[in-house]
Amino acid sequence: MAYETILYDVAERICTITLNRPDRLNAWTRQMHLDLKDAMHTAGADPDVRAIILTGAGRGFCAGADMGGLQAIGAGAATDRSSKAQEGLPGGSTLAEFKMNYSYFPSIPKFIIAAINGPCAGLGLVIPLYADLRFASESAVFTTAFAQRGLIAEHGVSWLLPRLIGLPAAMDLLCSARKFRAPEALALGLVSRVIADDKLLAETRAYATLLANTVSPRSVAVMKRQLWEAEFQTLAEATVQANHEMDLSFQTADFKEGVAHFLEKRAARFTGK
Template identity: 40%
Template sequence: MPLVTLEVPDEGIALVTLNRPERLNTMTADMLQEARDVFTTVAADPFIKVMILTGAGRGFCAGGDLAEGPGGAVTGNLTGEAAADKLREFMETSMILHSMPAVTIAAVNGACAGAGLSWACAADLRFASVKARFNTAFLDAGLSGDFGGTWTLPRIIGAGRAREKYLLSEPFDAAEALRIGLVSEAVSADELMPTVMAKAKRLTQAAPLALQLIKQNLVDGEYSTFSEALHVEAKRHSFCAESKDAAEAATAFMDKRPAVFSGR
């Protein structure tokens, strides 16, 4: 049975499901390798515009499976630099989620803790079930944190709140996640996937060039100066302005009709 499944429920949408429901989709080395392979496949597919990440059963991902050992023992018997190098290979999943051309959405259906929270934070957008529960949880496990959460969380909820979540390591619910801006919406469990699918379909109907370059601007902006960002924005904006999609958008606006984009 695959530990990470990939479906295409609608044109341009990839649905990736973490599939260890009996363990709240906690991470093992095998799951992480499958996740990296699946994420890489989605990232390389030019026809996928949106990737949704969710969990089977009651959990999204509760981090490493501590029943396997410290941190989930995802690096096996390796120690020192070898263990760090192996972990970094697995942590590339967060970079793929964060920077792939497709828009990534975390549909947080339940327990979301540790590296599972880091994965959710690496996504572009997050929506939660009201049943979802969150925690950085690393301190409780005697760990300092991995999969990029200490980099992404401050950028989402602010440095002060991120320090609070990491240093106090207190669980919080979906209402708190919504209040602090971690998630965009908190909806009933039955409405989570329909809500996320509706958002995904809306994104697939957007101008493909503009959608991809907006995401690229946001990713590049995390590493560039303001001046560099202005330069890149100008180039990409001008490129889009000369596209057939921009002309179609202007014509559709004047004709008071929905635009039909071709990705050119």
């Protein structure tokens, strides 16, 4: 599938989406936003895809908003701050919170892993925060950047970042806009693994392969939805939802296969049904 600003590849049940403006450190543009959103929804609806990897071409993940676009806004150009909702996908969250311009990753019913392979700044940092998991290369460098541009905590990051790393750490990173490296990102809980640069994609793909081949895609979609929606629920509400989902699970082919492959001591053959 061809896009202007990203690469899209599906192999062995894994979709790899690569931000592809390497000469500009994959700086974010309106076209990249449109391309990525379409690609994520395409992968989310593809029954042959069971996990999604998001990474960047060249030596960086995403340097943030393209400076040409920011200059145009500073000169009075119109901006698109719409909150137009996009139709949800079967199995994904239907909450309005996850239908905004940049918060739609939780509505994609496939597990999304961000493989952060270098500089990751501003909006380029917000995007992977909405992924389900983040792995970083040893050379990755992060900054929120907004305060250094006279901007604010954009696109829901003021809600999301404290939930990932705590309020004091979020205050620090957002208000200072200081740079920090992969080991600190790991210590904060911003990323789950730090991996040698030349092994980042291979190890990320190995994890995605685990998801693609050994667990029920239906279970993953439901649990992903439960975890993201729990941020807006009480314990009682989350428990009621879980009890309902458990009853539905008992009726599925994947539940029967989950029991059968364990008892028969063989590899699982989940269908997502």
